[in-house]
Every structure is written in structure tokens, then in C-alpha cells.
Amino acid sequence: MRVNEHPILNFEKGNKVMFYYNGQQLEGFTGETIAAALHANGVRAMRESIHLHRPRGLFCNIGNCSSCLMMVNGKPNVRVCVEKLEEGMMVETQQGKGELK
Amino acid sequence: MTRTADAVVIGGGIVGCATAYNLAKKGLKKVVLVEERYLAGGATGRCGAGVRMQWGTEPNCVLSRDSIKIFENLEEELSYHDSIEFKQSGYLLLAYNEKMVEQFHKNLGLQHKLDIPSRWVTPEECQDLVPHISLQGLHGGTFCHKDGHCNPFKATDAYAKAAQRLGVEILTYTKVTNLLQDRDKISGVETTAGIIETPLVIGCAGAHTMELGRMVGVELPIYPERHQILVTEPVAEKQGPMIMSFYHGIYCQQVPHGGFVMGLGDPNEVKDYDEDSSWQFMHEMAAKITFILPALKDLNVVRQWGGLYDLTPDKTQILGAIPEVPGFYVAAGFSGHGFMIAPVVGELMADVMLGEQPKYPIDMYGVKRFESGELYVEPSVV
Secondary structure, three states: OOOOOOOOOOOOOOOEEEEEEOOEEEEEEOOOEHHHHHHHOOOOOOEEOOOOOOEEOOOOOOOOOOOOEEEEOOEEEEEOOOOEOOOOOEEEOEOOOOOOO | OEEEOOEEEEOOOHHHHHHHHHHHHOOOOOEEEEOOOOOOOOHHHHOOOEEOOOOOOHHHHHHHHHHHHHHHOHHHHOOOOOOOOOEOOOEEEEEOOHHHHHHHHHHHHHHHHOOOOEEEEOHHHHHHHOOOOOOOOOOEEEEEOOOEEOOHHHHHHHHHHHHHHOOOEEEOOOOEEEEEEEOOEEEEEEEOOEEEEOOOEEEOOHHHHHHHHHHOOOOOOOEEEEEEEEEEOOOOOOOOOEEEEOOOOEEEEEOOOOOEEEEEOOOOOOOOOOOOOOHHHHHHHHHHHHHHOHHHHHOOEEEEEEEEEEEOOOOOOEEEEOOOOOOEEEEEOOOOOHHHHHHHHHHHHHHHHOOOOOOOOOHHHOOOHHHHOOOOOOOOOO
């Protein structure tokens, strides 16, 4: 699902790009967030909760809550709701707290 | 409303809670603890949560060594239902010039005399302990594996709950407005919740203990000084020991939760009650910590805060009776290391207040040392 029409805002679709979600090749558009591209591809679970290992997805969607932290290009704790999608990005479900390299 | 008590403890930080617990444990029936805000709302709850034995003066070495022994079994002693998050993964103190190397070796000599298991480590051994440390400018350091971390909120809560089970009454959001005297002797405490008549009062109010002293005409050499700390987002366990550099005036540890807690001492800080945090701190902290631990540059900062050191001229705490005011005792002026020595201080103060012989003499830690000039100038503080 993508918002194509909005009463106030304009959503101009950028160029089509490829990215990877847990190794699986998906399509998205430049200009949208990683979270938006995943959502449009039907991906709802973004990380696992730390103690009970339950799925976590979008919650605040404005970069505040830590619910959507994922591994992006090997970097943990990326807030995918505010990080823009780029060609060839490797996006992975984050398990645990993330390793600092 | 007027009530009576056998003793009143002023201050709901860890020192106050530990003292109240020990007074009740020794059989005092009616102990009241008065706290202006909430428990651990002052320096205790704002501290860096480190506990270490590696100090440069005998009082600090002894008090911290024996406190760490108590921390090791504190949950059992206080029948605490939760964890105080005590973890002994060591403190690594870093030396960046020859003068520091010399001072550290002097400290090691003292520490070894007092059975503290610290040792000298070369820069390469520093890297074995903390693999992500930068060797730039590093001359080596000292390490003690018995040092570590404890959660100040949990430890204070543990003491407070144990004290309450022994009958201690804790009044939070209650401010002491005056100390009452009968001639010179303490006769009571005037608070926003009424007067408490008591022959025994101890001030454990951090920097505010200076104000308590003034209520009975005593000038205590204790000054507030703001220190700031920040905490990062949590990541998987990466750093065992707390690292500390007196050259940069900083310390940094990864707490059990996974966040990195780090703080900085600013030599130009104004001596005031300001507890705000500043963007200047964030910038300076980030610059200094990424010099020592470059890998931390990718971490997001979650929160920052300020708190007050209660500084004395020799950066060593004032413990004991105030001779001019019979019945008035002080445990304050901890100069940034009150949390880690609180378990022993609580025991000692309870002994002294009840006229018993403490397990070691504490006369020399009293306020009179500033008149006699027999000071304990602590070199190892941030």
C-alpha cells in the first residue's frame, strides 16, 4: 500500500530502485523511506523485541520510538521510518540490541 | 502536626537510606527519613553508577573496598526482590602522560598496602581489556577487576524498602525548613509536614547539607558543582570495564542494559545549584570519547542530564559529629563518589550516632580536619 493521492501533500514518485530485505530482492522508489517501501511490499515486522522476541513494527513512524530499528547495510539500530531508501540497500530484521562494529 | 522520633535522617539518596536502614537494624525504633523530592532524586540518581576501589587516598580506598564487599551480597542482606545490577567487570584508569604514570604507581602502592587487587597494565593490555580503545597517546593504565557497576536507583530502593520493613518512616516531597535547638543541642526538625522532635539528626543531603549546617550556625565547606552525563542507545555487550581518563576528565561504561553512560568534569564549572544539561557538554563529550573509543561514533545519544557533586576542599567526604551542635551529624561532601561508598558509610554513621565504636575510626574524616589542615587530597577524581 502506498499513498498516491493526498488532500494536502504531493507524493511524487521517484525512480524505481532495487533493495534487499533479509536477502530477498524487493522494489521501492527513491524519495520514500525504507519503512514505506517495506510496507508497500507487505513487510510489517521490522525487529524483534529484546526480552520476549516478539515482532515489532511501525509505531510512532516519526523517528522517536525505536520500534522500527533494523540493520541497514550492516549498521544496527537504523530508524527505517525516517531513513530514505537507496539503490541496493541491504535491510535486515534486527534481532537483539544490535552489534556495534 | 508534631511528632517525635529517635532519629531523623535528612536526604533520601543512598547515603540517607543506608544510614536509616542501619539505624533501624541496630534497634532504633522510630527513625524518620525526610526527602525534599523523591528517593534518589539528587546526586545518587544522577551519578555515573560506577563503583571502584582504585583511589589515591586511604579513606577512599578503604571505604570503597569494604563497600564493594557489601554490594556483593547486598540483595541477600536487604532481601531485595529485584536485581541491583551489580556487575564487577572492572575499571580501567588510563594514563596519558608521565606525571599520571607516576601518580598511578603511587596509587597502586597504597592500594596494594590495603589489599586492593589493582595492577598496572600496558597499552597493549588495555587493548586486551577494551579491544576498541585507541592507543593514541596512551601510556598505560591501572585495572582492578573487582570494580564495576551498580544501579543507583535499585540500590537506593533496596535500602529504602529494607528500612521500611524495619519500621523506618520515609517522607518524600517534604522539605526541611529549619533545625531546632535546645541551647546548642539538637531538639527537632521543622519540615513542610510539621515538626519532628528528635535528639538525633543526620544531614545526608549532598550539597544541600551546607544549608542544613547554616540552620545551626555551622559553616560546612561543601559546595555544589554541576557534572553532566549522557546515555546512548543500547547495543549488544561490547565493553566490559569502565574506562576513565583523568587527563580528559571523562569516564565511560556500558551498563547492563546496553547503553553507554559517560560523563565529564568541567574544570570551569560555576559552583552553583544549576542541574540543567547543556549542548556544550554533548559536543565536548562526543569529541573526547570518540578520541579514546572511536567505535562509539555511530551511537545515538538517547538522553543527557546534570547533577550536583557535593565538593569539599580536599574532595573527600565529611563524616561524623559536628562538635558545636550535639546530636547533629553529617555524611556529605562526597565529591562525586558517595554512591560507591554508601554501604559502609551507612554502617559507620549508625554506629557513631548511637555512641558505639565504629568498625574503624572515622574521627579523621570529620569537619575539624579543615581547621587542623590534616587533609586527604584525593587525586583520582573526575
